Each structure stands twice: as structure tokens, then as C-alpha cells.
Amino acid sequence: MKISILGTGDMGGAIATAISRKTRHSLRVRGSQAGSASARRLIDELGVGEATTEDLLASNIVFVVAPAAAIEQAIATLNNYRGIVAAVSVSGSVGYDGLLSAAARMPALLPDATLVSAFSSIWSNVIREPGRSGKTSVFVCLDENDAKDVVSGLATELGFEPISGGKLAAALYAEMMGMFAVHLAMDSGYGRTISFHAFRAD
Numbered sequence: 001m002k003i004s005i006l007g008t009g010d011m012g013g014a015i016a017t018a019i020s021r022k023t024r025h026s027l028r029v030r031g032s033q034a035g036s037a038s039a040r041r042l043i044d045e046l047g048v049g050e051a052t053t054e055d056l057l058a059s060n061i062v063f064v065v066a067p068a069a070a071i072e073q074a075i076a077t078l079n080n081y082r083g084i085v086a087a088v089s090v091s092g093s094v095g096y097d098g099l100l101s102a103a104a105r106m107p108a109l110l111p112d113a114t115l116v117s118a119f120s121s122i123w124s125n126v127i128r129e130p131g132r133s134g135k136t137s138v139f140v141c142l143d144e145n146d147a148k149d150v151v152s153g154l155a156t157e158l159g160f161e162p163i164s165g166g167k168l169a170a171a172l173y174a175e176m177m178g179m180f181a182v183h184l185a186m187d188s189g190y191g192r193t194i195s196f197h198a199f200r201a202d
């Protein structure tokens, strides 16, 4: 697949590194603008290319990993995009005062794309190193089921266990789990490798 990462900071860098090291997919990255320093660091480190607008539009999957406040600006480059958008961004105030999840803000702006929420409840450290003490769950929320196997397959390739999280509307809860993971990292004593693992308790 052709995969692009939009947002090349801590989390975008972790996803790019994992895809580059663990899969044979064609990968390109893009920061806040062409030639951004964070993108250049990844390009040098991983030997991947910088995504032009044409590359983004030709991707099978574009990961949106920009700060939630920059989503509208970030995805403006995806005008008329028809592939899969994997929404990873989380707003620090998700769930407050009826605010939409970051993922739920995107379909109105990208009507031709297939929106999938995934990886929003996982720390970047865990994306880089999934660890050996049980597989972390990736909750996959989407309305159009044809993208489910693609995103779930990629999560499996990266060392995670994909779990159907229901419709895109449920991305709100997955993003809130992401914020809960931030609080747990500080308050539970587990630090930035605390992870969620769904299992049947029977």
C-alpha cells in the first residue's frame, strides 16, 4: 500500500518508524509544511520520502496525526481525497461541552474519503515498542466496513490486536481512552507504556 503520515511529531514519527521498520508498504511523511524540520529528521532517519500533495492524494491510507487544533488546516491538503483517512489525533478537551471527537470533525471536510479512527488510545512509546507482555488493543471505529480489514491488517502487522470499536461516532470514547491513558501514565505509576488490552473474561 501507499501510506502517508500527515504530522511528523512524537506520534506521527512513531507510526512512521513502526511502518517503515515492520512492513514493506511504501511510506511518505509530511509535517506542517513542505520541508518541515520534523519531517526532514524522519526522512533522514528512515530513508522515506516527503509526501507532496499528489502523493497524499494517491495514498491508500493517510494517517492524520496533527494536533487537534490544526486538523482543519492539515486536512485541507486532502481536498477530494478518496482513500482511507486514519484519524489518530486527540483533542485534550475531547468529550467536554459536547465537543466532537477529532475523527468526527473530518467527514464533513473530506466527504469523498473513508474515515477510520484508530491508534488514538495508544502511547507513541508503545507504537514504537509494543512490548512482550500481551498485545495492546487498537480500537478501530468506522462507518464504512470495507476499510476495516485494511486498517486492522496494518494494526496486526505493527504488532497490535485490532478490535472492532463500532461506528465512527464511537471514536469519541476511543479518544477519551487516549486522554485517560495520559492521566494514567502520570497517576498510576505505569508511565508512558500503559496500554489497554481488551479480552473476554470468561
Ligand SMILES: NC(=O)c1ccc[n+]([C@@H]2O[C@H](COP(=O)([O-])OP(=O)(O)OC[C@H]3O[C@@H](n4cnc5c(N)ncnc54)[C@H](OP(=O)(O)O)[C@@H]3O)[C@@H](O)[C@H]2O)c1
Residues within 6 Å of the ligand: 006, 007, 008, 009, 010, 011, 012, 013, 030, 031, 032, 033, 036, 037, 038, 039, 065, 066, 067, 068, 070, 071, 073, 074, 075, 088, 089, 090, 091, 119, 120, 121, 122, 123, 124, 125, 178
Ligand atoms: N504522542 C502520543 O503518544 C499520542 C498518542 C495518541 C494520539 N496522539 C495525538 O496525535 C496528535 C499529535 O501528537 P504528537 O504528540 O505527535 O504532537 P507533536 O509532537 O507536537 O507533533 C505534532 C506534529 O503535527 C504537525 N502539524 C502541525 N500543524 C500541522 C498541519 N497543519 N498539517 C500537518 N501537520 C501539522 C507538526 O509539524 P511540524 O513539526 O512541521 O511543526 C508536528 O510534527 C495529537 O492530536 C495527539 O493527541 C498522540
